[in-house]
Amino acid sequence: MTRLDPQxxxxxxxxxxxxxQPFWDGCAVGExxxxxxxxxxxxxxxxxxxxxxxxxxxxxxxxxxGKGTVYSWTVSWQPPSRGFAVPYAPVIVNxxxxxxxxxxxxxxxxxxxxxxxxxEVDFRPVGEGVNLPYFRPRPPGPAG
Amino acid sequence: xxxxxPYRDVAIAAVANSRxxxxxxxxxxxxxxxxxxxxxxxxxxxDVADIDGVxxxxxxxxxxxxxxxxxxxxRLSGGVDAVLMVAAAVAAGAATAVLLADxxxxxxxxxxxxxxxxxxxxxxVAPFGMFTAAEFALIARRxxxxxGTTVDQMAHVAATIRNxxxxxxxxxxxxxxxxxxxDIRSSRPIAEPFNLLDCATTSEGATAxxxxxxxxxxxxxxxxxxxxxxxxxxxxxxxxxxxxWDLTGNTDVPNGYVGRRAAxxxxxxxxxxxxxxxxxxFYDPFSxxxxxxxxxxxxxADGEGGEYVTSGVIEPSGRxxxxxxxxxxxxxxxGGLTQMxxxxxxxxxxxxxxxxxxxxxxxxVVMCTCGGSxxxxxxxxxxxxxxx
Numbered sequence: 001m002t003r004l005d006p007q008x009x010x011x012x013x014x015x016x017x018x019x020x021q022p023f024w025d026g027c028a029v030g031e032x033x034x035x036x037x038x039x040x041x042x043x044x045x046x047x048x049x050x051x052x053x054x055x056x057x058x059x060x061x062x063x064x065x066g067k068g069t070v071y072s073w074t075v076s077w078q079p080p081s082r083g084f085a086v087p088y089a090p091v092i093v094n095x096x097x098x099x100x101x102x103x104x105x106x107x108x109x110x111x112x113x114x115x116x117x118x119x120e121v122d123f124r125p126v127g128e129g130v131n132l133p134y135f136r137p138r139p140p141g142p143a144g
Numbered sequence: 145x146x147x148x149x150p151y152r153d154v155a156i157a158a159v160a161n162s163r164x165x166x167x168x169x170x171x172x173x174x175x176x177x178x179x180x181x182x183x184x185x186x187x188x189x190x191d192v193a194d195i196d197g198v199x200x201x202x203x204x205x206x207x208x209x210x211x212x213x214x215x216x217x218x219r220l221s222g223g224v225d226a227v228l229m230v231a232a233a234v235a236a237g238a239a240t241a242v243l244l245a246d247x248x249x250x251x252x253x254x255x256x257x258x259x260x261x262x263x264x265x266x267x268x269v270a271p272f273g274m275f276t277a278a279e280f281a282l283i284a285r286r287x288x289x290x291x292g293t294t295v296d297q298m299a300h301v302a303a304t305i306r307n308x309x310x311x312x313x314x315x316x317x318x319x320x321x322x323x324x325x326x327d328i329r330s331s332r333p334i335a336e337p338f339n340l341l342d343c344a345t346t347s348e349g350a351t352a353x354x355x356x357x358x359x360x361x362x363x364x365x366x367x368x369x370x371x372x373x374x375x376x377x378x379x380x381x382x383x384x385x386x387x388x389w390d391l392t393g394n395t396d397v398p399n400g401y402v403g404r405r406a407a408x409x410x411x412x413x414x415x416x417x418x419x420x421x422x423x424x425x426f427y428d429p430f431s432x433x434x435x436x437x438x439x440x441x442x443x444x445a446d447g448e449g450g451e452y453v454t455s456g457v458i459e460p461s462g463r464x465x466x467x468x469x470x471x472x473x474x475x476x477x478x479g480g481l482t483q484m485x486x487x488x489x490x491x492x493x494x495x496x497x498x499x500x501x502x503x504x505x506x507x508x509v510v511m512c513t514c515g516g517s518x519x520x521x522x523x524x525x526x527x528x529x530x531x532x
Binding site: 007011012013014015016017020024046071072073074075076077078079080081082084088090091092100101102103104115126130132 | 257265271282283285334337389
């Protein structure tokens with residue numbers, strides 16, 4: 001039973017690409033942004049230059065409500081490099097808008113992390129003005 | 145098989161490892177690559193002047209330092225995939241005797257961190273603390289959730305492979321063991337469901353293969369080993385995207401079963417199925433990966449890998465013994481291409497009857513694999529004693 005917290009400053013920070021800059025700009029203002037293909041309607045993440053479903057390059061930035069469920073998880077007790085505090089919980093989140101993203105679950109106990117856990121985005125500063133999109137448990141909402 | 149077999153005129157004539165250790169003091173990547181390269185030439189009994197091709201990250205340096213240029217060099221950076229590409233090139237006549245060698249030493253120096261080749265730099269994974277163990281853990285968790293696969297089943301795999309290493313005098317962890325599944329379970333947690341002994345070690349070392357024509361191999365010192373079939377499966381770049389079991393592309397194979405398409409191709413070329421495989425030199429970065437590969441390759445049905453590996457088949461006395469030198473868990477796990485080539489090297493040793501430690505009883509066919517990054521890639525090759 002150990003608490004899962006955001007990482008302290010000192011971890012590797014994102015170096016945005018031309019494709020991901022709008023995503024990180026969104027995080028800085030508390031918005032979880034993702035791309036959606038205008039041609040076929042699929043949600044896309046990580047941000048990129050093309051729709052991997054229909055090969056259209058006509059992509060639109062949209063705003064996620066930041067809610068989803070845990071698709072897979074681990075609890076790491078091994079800092080991959082200096083600066084990481086353990087434990088922390090890498091998860092793949094099924095975001096409600098129809099895409100998966102990698103994050104960490106915070107604000108709960110290690111034993112609370114399960115597949116299917118309802119989570120919501122929680123932006124936390126990790127230094128140098130960067131907000132990381134963590135996820136925290138949320139009360140189960142009505143279906144849909 | 146008929147004369148149309150794509151690798152009929154190709155053979156692996158010899159293999160050699162440099163010394164492997166947690167840390168090889170006084171060595172660097174090039175010096176140990178040279179150790180393995182010179183050793184394989186000596187093992188094969190071939191004159192260095194007969195080498196007309198090199199491959200691996202240090203290929204061009206080998207050509208220069210051995211004074212053998214100009215030679216063919218495809219500038220490959222793979223493992224099983226490099227073996228297959230060199231074999232195809234030899235079959236096509238691009239070269240007749242290729243020295244494929246690689247090693248790594250002196251790279252992993254900051255012991256406050258996990259090995260550098262296991263840590264991504266990508267913006268969407270690095271800030272969340274991803275490293276190889278966590279990548280594979282996210283794949284394993286989906287299988288546990290869907291099929292009820294247990295940590296005890298995974299621990300059984302790790303104990304089996306580590307016990308193979310414990311009786312191999314060439315393994316870094318020779319004499320370390322025997323292990324029970326309970327020993328694996330009681331080691332410290334790394335990335336759940338994996339404990340320390342479910343995971344590969346890190347080390348330094350080099351390995352080399354001599355791939356040549358079947359005709360030339362017949363004149364050399366070791367029994368030729370033939371390539372019966374192979375395949376290469378990749379889903380995407382390593383360490384950038386969530387390692388999702390259910391990621392799909394344009395086939396019926398999800399990311400969780402990467403390697404299945406490659407295995408189908410390999411078996412089709414060889415004209416055999418899993419029942420024809422006598423040894424399973426499967427890449428073993430984490431215990432669950434063996435369960436995944438047995439399912440991906442069709443040795444058992446989807447979801448039954450946990451029961452399969454605990455049914456007595458993967459031990460040295462079983463029908464499909466795994467990773468007989470101790471693998472990346474116990475034998476050695478250097479970075480670079482060495483880790484990706486090492487299963488092929490061991491498969492050749494098994495068929496040649498030169499395996500230290502666990503030597504299988506006259507295996508006819510050995511399946512060798514490499515892979516990585518939460519199962520985003522998985523390459524296979526079927527080695528055989530009989531020319532196809």
